[in-house]
Amino acid sequence: MPLVSQAGSLCHWFHRLEAYGTVSADADLFFSAGLAYAVRGPRLRPSPAPRPPKTLRSTPMQPFDFQLRPRIVFGEGVVERLGQLARQHDARRVLMVSDEGVVSAGHFDAGRRALEAAGVEVHAFHDFGENPTTDMVQAGVAVARRVQPDLLVGLGGGSSMDCCKGINFVYSCGGSMHDYRGVGKATADMLPMIAVPTTAGTGSEAQSFALISDAETQVKMACGDPRAACSVALLDPVLTLTQPPKVTALTGIDALSHAVETYVTKPRNPMSLTFSRRAFTLLSEGFPKVLDNPDDLEARSQMQLGACLAGLAIETSMLGAAHAVANPLTARFDITHGQAVGVMLPHVVRFNGSRHAQWYAQLMSDHDPSVPAEEAPDRLAKLLTHFLSLAGLEDSLAKLAVTADAIDQLSADAAGQWTGTFNPIVLDEGNIAELYRAALSDVAQPRQPS
Numbered sequence: 001m002p003l004v005s006q007a008g009s010l011c012h013w014f015h016r017l018e019a020y021g022t023v024s025a026d027a028d029l030f031f032s033a034g035l036a037y038a039v040r041g042p043r044l045r046p047s048p049a050p051r052p053p054k055t056l057r058s059t060p061m062q063p064f065d066f067q068l069r070p071r072i073v074f075g076e077g078v079v080e081r082l083g084q085l086a087r088q089h090d091a092r093r094v095l096m097v098s099d100e101g102v103v104s105a106g107h108f109d110a111g112r113r114a115l116e117a118a119g120v121e122v123h124a125f126h127d128f129g130e131n132p133t134t135d136m137v138q139a140g141v142a143v144a145r146r147v148q149p150d151l152l153v154g155l156g157g158g159s160s161m162d163c164c165k166g167i168n169f170v171y172s173c174g175g176s177m178h179d180y181r182g183v184g185k186a187t188a189d190m191l192p193m194i195a196v197p198t199t200a201g202t203g204s205e206a207q208s209f210a211l212i213s214d215a216e217t218q219v220k221m222a223c224g225d226p227r228a229a230c231s232v233a234l235l236d237p238v239l240t241l242t243q244p245p246k247v248t249a250l251t252g253i254d255a256l257s258h259a260v261e262t263y264v265t266k267p268r269n270p271m272s273l274t275f276s277r278r279a280f281t282l283l284s285e286g287f288p289k290v291l292d293n294p295d296d297l298e299a300r301s302q303m304q305l306g307a308c309l310a311g312l313a314i315e316t317s318m319l320g321a322a323h324a325v326a327n328p329l330t331a332r333f334d335i336t337h338g339q340a341v342g343v344m345l346p347h348v349v350r351f352n353g354s355r356h357a358q359w360y361a362q363l364m365s366d367h368d369p370s371v372p373a374e375e376a377p378d379r380l381a382k383l384l385t386h387f388l389s390l391a392g393l394e395d396s397l398a399k400l401a402v403t404a405d406a407i408d409q410l411s412a413d414a415a416g417q418w419t420g421t422f423n424p425i426v427l428d429e430g431n432i433a434e435l436y437r438a439a440l441s442d443v444a445q446p447r448q449p450s
């Protein structure tokens with residue numbers, strides 16, 4: 001069948017689906033089915049259109065405005081293509097933003113060699129740490145003003161990529177980092193940026209957001225603009241082999257939390273659901289394997305791609321309660337992001353699952369298709385607690401030295417978190433305090449999944 005005619009049939013097929021009024025939370029299945037149909041042509045004429053199964057008709061279809069921004073290049077050894085990709089953006093002088101750990105692991109040199117082999121002049125900025133601050137960004141901007149780069153490379157974990165994006169905001173648009181808090185505050189086009197993640201965690205390479213902490217208050221500011229999105233995400237799973245076990249654990253739990261949180265947000269939509277669900281399947285398969293055998297490159301690949309897909313989901317569906325309640329734990333108790341989100345997420349799943357059990361059943365269906373909807377939130381919460389245990393992370397706030405008298409302050413902080421506004425159940429200080437209390441006592445939280 002000619003392509004145009006196939007496209008016409010596909011439109012017809014989707015219009016028939018639209019005629020049902022609701023499509024579904026599992027619209028990804030329809031996209032896959034529709035795509036396969038377009039590629040291979042109909043085996044039978046699609047009339048009458050198949051009736052969607054009941055479970056797929058439970059949620060009204062959400063509108064979305066989606067553009068895949070980074071070009072994603074994935075594969076073993078693709079870091080060697082960094083120079084070629086930079087040249088495709090007409091780069092002659094590059095500022096590479098990489099933290100010291102990445103330098104020690106030899107990845108910075110691998111990136112630099114690839115750039116220099118392509119005739120690109122390389123300058124470096126390393127003077128920042130975990131949770132980059134406004135001051136660290138400003139120091140990077142000073143280097144950029146001296147170097148005058150025509151392309152930025154953020155090579156490292158989430159802190160390297162976020163710091164690089166932060167530098168891009170201020171270098172390209174002027175002012176200070178505070179001017180870009182929120183969404184769409186960029187005032188000019190920004191330099192092209194290539195992100196090269198060396199951890200499988202934040203998915204920053206797939207998002208237009210930089211998380212930068214206020215240097216004085218330590219409050220994390222989300223600064224996002226479509227113009228801050230990376231031009232290229234270069235995913236080389238070999239670079240993730242050198243992560244220390246603790247980093248593998250913390251970043252892996254964070255990536256899993258992104259897949260879980262994005263699946264139930266208010267702005268969830270057919271695109272985000274597709275990314276979240278595939279991400280969860282890859283991550284839940286890969287995570288126990290990389291903990292057991294850190295040199296398992298196939299599992300590392302699952303983790304890296306899963307983290308990137310979860311990042312794409314965040315870009316269009318945002319996050320939710322687990323991140324809203326985790327951020328004050330990081331700000332006030334200096335609990336690492338992955339640990340803070342990980343300890344809270346099982347409680348958030350039970351909380352959101354009180355109204356949206358079916359969604360969690362759908363999310364888990366590739367991992368375990370036998371989970372009945374009514375059991376899904378508890379089963380998922382137990383699975384996540386099991387992952388914490390495998391990863392050697394704490395499963396209660398008490399074990400992290402958080403005490404009951406801190407809950408009021410933490411709850412007030414969390415209630416003001418922007419990310420909490422996307423949670424499917426409206427958050428207030430009362431229900432947030434209950435989440436903290438549940439995580440503090442960790443009552444009846446079995447460690448093994450049933």
Ligand SMILES: [Zn+2]
Binds near residue numbers: 202254257258337341
């Ligand atoms: Zn996170």
